[in-house]
Amino acid sequence: MPQNDQPQQTSYLELPANGEHDDSRPLANQLPQYEALAELEATTTGRDDGRVDIDLSSRIARRLSRLVPAEKRPLFHEDRPNAPPEYTETSERSLRLNIVIQVVGSxxxxQPFVVLGTELQRHGHRVRLATHGQFDRFVRDSGLEFFSIGGDPAELMAYMVKNRGLFPSMKTLRGGEIQRKRKMVDEMLHKCWRSCIEPDDLTGRPTWRSVTSDVHDALDEYTLGDIINAWRGTLDLEAIPFSEGPCLTETLGVPVTYCWSPALVPKPADWPENIDVCGFFFRDAPSYEPEASLANFLSSGPPPVYIGFGSIVIDDPEKLTATILEAVRATGTRAIVSRGWSKLGGDSPGDDQVFFLDDCPHEWLFQHVRAVIHHGGAGTTACGLLNAKPTTIVPFFGDQPFWGNMVHAGGAGPAPIPFKVLDSNNLAEAIQFCLTPEASAAARQIADKMSSEAGVRRAVASFHANLPLNDMRCDMLPNLPAAWLYEKKGKHIKLSKMAAEILVQEEKVSWKDLKYYQSQPVHIENKRWDPVTAALSSLTTTSIGLATSTADIIVKPIQAFRPTTPSGSRSSSRERANRSGDNSERASADGVFGRPAGIDLPPPPETTNDKEHYHQHRALTAVKGSASGVGGFFKYYYKGLLLDLPYAVTEGMRNAPKLYGGKAYDPGAVTDWKSGGIAAGKNFAHGMVEGIGGIVMEPVRGAKKEGAAGAAKGVGIGLLNFGAKVSSGTIGLVALPSHGIYQSARALVKRKTGKSIMEARKIEGRDIVERSDEAERQKDRTAVIEGQSTTTRYLVEMAVSPEAAAIIQRKKAQYCRFADSNQWNRFDSIMLPNATFLFHNPDGSVITKGDIEYSWSSTKDWVAFFENEFKTMQTIHIVGPAEMEQIAPDEIKAIWAVTYHAGTKEHEGGVHGTGGGHYHETWKKVGNDWFMESLRMERLYWKVLSV
Known part of the structure; x- marks a missing residue:
């Protein structure tokens, strides 16, 4: 088989599976010389399909690998399951959500997300699938709601076929195709948002929205970052920093589900817990009756080979057809060729050896063929392997080469044949390989493993497992998600749309008393690594803003006066926006000198009488555009120098200890003036205590670990910490509150999107109440009104019941006795399995012992640590009466003063000391019993009495 698609490359080095490498050399000797960096270009090769080959056996790769910490991970985790949670028919069915699934593609x-949406619908959720208009009927026939996001999948596929590499071709650039695709993406982004808040075009069901934030990193941040940030601006969201966009899924810990088969690609053991590999999403085989011509072809000879490229749009379908026919006839096999979007075979009906197929479900067809040859779409690959068919993949772009390599690695097919080098010879060889007994046996082995998987059900279970259910539930109707927050006297009640509507109708509350609720708000911060790069990055961003605003003073008036024809792209864009009902203020999609104009242009006049008004409007638009450039210049200047630069330096100083192996203190996210002030106080206190105290303590810690050399290192680290932490704390006293004030002021001005969300929630709540039948409506009304009086009584008036207080007091006494008498196996009767624990100093810093932080996220881990810690220790815990507060009908907060004594068990010698502080605990009601859900111990003092 020809190998000219593979770059000439030296042999590759297979790294050990556990990631180990030789790090015995000193770090100074590991750094590559500057001249060695020239090797990087020679050992890195870009492919035509957009992938990059790196020679890991080269000198530069080996040197750079030594800079990566040798983090030893097990091949398979033993302490936690590596598979997604098991599916159950009733898993979290009680919480009904509004879910929108947005898909771009063929x-x-x-299809896999139609399957997923159908399964979610079985669990009581309302599901809307937002995708291209071409799939309207396909989605609705599956029983799901549909919303068109625009865009043409055929154009997108054709573009990807023509531009498989990292950079588009000159022909594409000259033809203006890049600008057209950018406009298409801009349209799809806006309609993706509208799919969350606008009614169904067909049924008229009202607007609705369930998600709590908008984060978008799925698109190519490097080439579409300006469009994404412009779109975020229309939603009153701040721009995503260029360096953060591509990494948001990882940095925010967003749960990710890969819908491929673990039998084909197992989940790597070092992937984090928020990533699941669930299996392919298969739909039930549809009932299908083949046309007479297809049935006759299948019955007239041995099973054929399937060849098809689905949604791929090919420039020269006649040439590809000829290649396929030549290969088929050379092998003497029979073949079914799918015409696909490229219309292979034209109008030819085929002959006794080749049948040209228009449309047929793969689930049915693949049961009647010997092998399949296709472009490597994930769904087609999965369907072929599930039916135990040897597979040849002819990849064009994207993940298709990946699937080809996985199939080849499993022995179920030959190495993938890139479309660029496909000819009748290598295609014939691939067909012959697929017809071998070895390929059939390998495909059967994969199919046997896949048949036991329930991909879509596991994905639904994974989805439910990642929901923050306690934060999402309505306090009055627990089977509905909370959409509103009612606050009174510092207490909080979460309300669903229905509960809020009922309470408003009953005049128990008014809309002005309610805030729209976010169960898990997302805060995107520009990560800073050190003060130098932080300052440079901030100044660069400010400079770019100043340059852009200066250009806008001239560019926007030019944009306003550019000639526009009724058939021009600009007016067409406007007409499309008007037809779709998008009345939001949105920047024109057209640009000047390759950049968005950022202004809303008037449509061209339709009559002569409109011309004068039209020209006046354009002149006014030009003036406004120029004025916005002037305003933007001063905004970037003052904000950049007075707010952004000090804030960036503060964050850079705070994170600087990470550069030499230290830890950075996190004072919390700054979202408003209040959190800014709190963060400034915490950061200052921590900076002073750690910065000044570190000058003494770091040499002591170093001496304990490494002796005199460690003490010398500690002196250097102490001085570095003093400079970084004290500077961060001092500058942060001004920078952090200023940033918080800016966020609060911005939230007051940028309220348009928030108002639209609130209005959408009101309308949906009204619609839910009106659509429910009388019996159901009365049942919900009774539950809400009775729940309202009960909840108000619990939250505002009623003290903790004597029964609940007695249970918690008894269990706290048991807590002390079990810890002092080493009865660690009995804590299950006191705490929930997923209880959290945190022990900290008065300044908020976590208590540590060596490299271990006193913070645990499960009772099992907490028990394991202290059971080992107290083997040679004897403790006595003494707690006083608790302050208790009923937060919800099933939640109580308790604060206990504690004094404790600890010492070694020997009668003479050893260490003896005493300490004290406060336990801050949350207790949850389960059935008729109460269990500890969280424990935060604030240690106020610890004094060693004897050594």
Missing amino acids: RGDV
Whole structure:
């Protein structure tokens, strides 16, 4: 088989599976010389399909690998399951959500999410699938709601076929295709948002929205970052920093589910817990009756080979057809060729050896063929392997080469044949390989493993497992998600749309008393690594803003006066926006000198009488555009120098200890003036205590670990910490509150999106109440009104019941006795399995012992640590009466004063000391019993009495 698609490359080095490498050399000797960096270009090769080959056996790769910490991970985790949670028919069915699934791509990309949406719907959720208009009927026939996001999947596929590499071709650039695709993406982004808040075009069901934030990093941040940030601006969201966009899924810990088969690609053991590999999403085989011509072809000879490229749009379908026919006839096999979007075979009906197929479900067809040859779409690959068919993949772009390599690695097919080098010879060889007994046996082995997987059910279980259910539930109707927050006297009640509507109708509350609720708000911060790069990055961003605003003073008036024809792209864009009902203020999609104009242009006049008004409007638009450039210049200047630069330096100083192996203190996210002030106080206190105290303590810690050399290192680290932490704390006293004030002021001005969300929630709540039948409506009304009086009584008036207080007091006494008498196996009767624990000093810093932080996220881990810690220790815990507060009907907060004594068990010698502080605990009601859900111990003092 020809190998000219593979770059000439030296042999590759297979790294050990556990990631180990030789790090015995000193770090100074590991750094590559500057001249060695020239090797990087020679050992890195870009492929035509957009992938990059790196020679890991080269000198530069080996040197750079030594800079990566040798983090030893097990091949398979033993302390936690590596598979997604098991599926159950009733898993979290009680909480009904509004879910929108947004898909860009071909029918093969849409179909798995139709399957997922159908399964979610079985669990009581309302599901809307937002994708291209071409799939309207396909989605609605599956029983799901549909919303068109625009865009043409055929154009997108054709573009990807023509531009498989990292950079588009000159022909594409000259033809203006890049600008057209950018406009298409801009349209899809806006309609993706509208799919969350606008009614169904067909049924008229009201607007609705369930998600709590908008984070978008799925698109290519490097090439579409300006469009994404412009779109975020229309939603009153701040721009995503260029360096953060591509990494948001990882940095925010967003749960990710890969819908491929673990039998084909197992989940690596070192992937974090928020990533699941669930299996392919298969739909039930549809009932299908083949046309007479297809049935006759299948019955007239041995099973054929399937060849098809689905949604791929090919420039020269006649040439590809000829290649396929030549390969088929050379092997003497029979073949079914799918015409696909490229219309292979034209109008030819085929002959006794080749049948040209228009449309047929793969689930049915693949049961009647010997092998499959296709472009490597994930769904087609999965369907072929599930039916135990040897597979040849002819990849074009994207993940298709990946699937080809995985199939080849499993022995179920030959190495993938890139479309660029496909010819009748290598295609014939691939067909012959697929017809071998070895390929059939390998495909059967993979199919046997896949048949036991329940991909879509596991994905639904994974989805439910990642929901923050306690934060999402309505306090009055627990089977509905909370959408509103009612606050009174510092207490909080979460309300669903229905509960809020009922309470408003009953005049128990008014809309002005309610805030729209976010169960898990997302805060995107620009990560800073050190003060130098932080300052440079901030100044660069400010400079770019100043340059852009200066250009806008001239560019925007030019944009306003550019000639526009009724058939021009600009007016067409406007007409499309008007037809879709998008009345939001949105920047024109057209640009000047390759950049967005950022202004809303008037449509061209339709009559002569409109011309004068039209020209006046354009002149006014030009003036406004120029004025916005002037305003933007001063905004970037003052904000950049007075707010952004000090804040960046503060964050850079705070994170600087990470550069030499230290830890950075996190004072919390700054979202408003209040959190800014709190963060400034914490950061200052920590900076002073750690910065000044570190000058003494770091040499002591170093001496304990490494003797005199460690003490010398500690002196250097102490001085570095003093400079970084004290500076961060001092500058942060001004920078952090200023940043918080800016966020509060911005939230007051940028309220348009928030108002639209609130209005959408009001309308949906009204619609839910009106659509419910009388019996159901009365049942919900009774539950809400009775729940309202009960909840108000619990939250505002009623003290903790004597029964609940007695249970918690008894269990706290048991807590002390079990810890002092080493009865660690009995804590299950006191605490929930997923209880959290945190022990900290008065300044908020976590208590540490060596490299271990006193923070645990499960009772099992907490028990394991202290059971080992207290083997040679004897403790006595003494707690006083608790302050208790009923937060919800099933939640109580308790604060205990504690004094404790600890010492070694020997009668003479050893260490003896005493300490004290406060336990801050949350207790949850389960059935008729109460269990500890969280414990935060604030240690006020610890004094060693004897050594």
